[in-house]
Amino acid sequence: MARLNQIIAVEKGVKSRTQRELTDACHELQKPALLTGISRTYRPRDEEGETLPPESTKVKVKAENVLREAARSLTRLFDVVATKDWANCAARADVVVDGRTILSDVPVTYLLFLEKQLGDLHTLIDRLPVLDAAETWTFDEGQDVWRSEPVETARTKKVPRSHVLYEATDKHPAQVEMYHEDVVVGTWTKVSFSGAMPARRVNELRDRVERLQAAVKYAREEANSIEVTDRKVGDAVFAYLLGRDD
Template identity: 45%
Template sequence: MTKLNQIIALEKGVKATAETTLTKAYHEAQKPDLFAGLIRTYEPLEEDGYVLPSESKKVTAKVPSLVSEIEAAVERLIDLTLTKDTANAVAKADVKVGDTVLAADVPVTTLLWLEKQLTNLRTFISKLPVTDVADDWTWDGDNQVFRSATVKTMRSRKSEDFIVVVPPTDKHPAHVEKVTKDVPEGTWSTTKLSGAVSPSQRDTWLAQVTTVTEAVKTAREQANLAEVVDAKMGKKILDYIFR
């Protein structure tokens, strides 16, 4: 018996064939000359009168033929889509990680949707800011942030002074120069705060969302193994339209 995954594999080609056939017929239908033919003969009034050659133009396109092509392609697409959608309504599978069932009997259409959501979620997690590995961080539960180790740095101020470079003599005065000194004035104590997550936490989340995504893909593949019963409605619909 046909499996759902086989129907899905066929769908793209059948849809493309139907669209191509319909587009081709649509364009042909807008060229009246293709549907027009002619047979024209000339007969002189006098027996020995001048005879002109006959003229003819074949009909190169026929509406019934176009309709038949459309019916064949569209009927196949309608029936295939009905078969797929009918099977999708009953195709289900469990999302499992190891022996843990995260969700039971999930419809295949939901699994497809969930797979896309998890892909978006993984992208979000991969862009989360993480704490700088150059610092040592501890968790501050009261403020729900990370705190780095406190680093102390000295604050100083500039102080000017004068020093005697050359002492005075009985002949020359002392040579004095102005110098600037850094005088310690206080100490800065700096503690960094971070609302980011640790790199290991982000890596854990990435690994877990990847695991769940793989479980969803496996469930989808399992659901697509559901057996299908060929459903048909295309002929009746098209017969009603064209008969």
């Protein structure tokens, strides 16, 4: 069983590391190129047509994975600070959302900390990328990304043509004008991939964190607040926050 001073000694390092990881996560989500992938295949119009290799880029960052990594990092921080605050405080209150108790007997000092962390998490959720509403998306279980409906576009090639301006006579040769005509020679089929999230999912997460923030504020107002007992609360918080309503 750890002592309170030992928990305090490690708290600062855990806080710094968690903040750094959350900052990196926010930066990753601001790089659309990392969240986007495509797959293009080419089919010539006829057997004599030119063949071209397929083109593809993979999704490097997936919003759900960023959330899970943020949850993993914050879970450790939540648990360390909880252990300290449970030992420091006598005043406690329950965090209740829509009649459901998420956390029980929470010290007021931890409620203050949780209020700040949920604000940072709200910022992360506000920055989550949303799937382009102009596309129709389906979830690709095999690649663990969203994919669009295939879109076909024609590939054209300039073919030289000639046009007789003046026919030949016994005195002058024919006058011929050369020009190029765009001729369809094949079809590109493009499928877009994305690590972004459906707008409904982002709105659901935002609603959950806002309801939890309100509950924490209410609990803080209700609460008034030494070998320590290790506390494990992070799993419960993120089981709720990252849960799904569907």
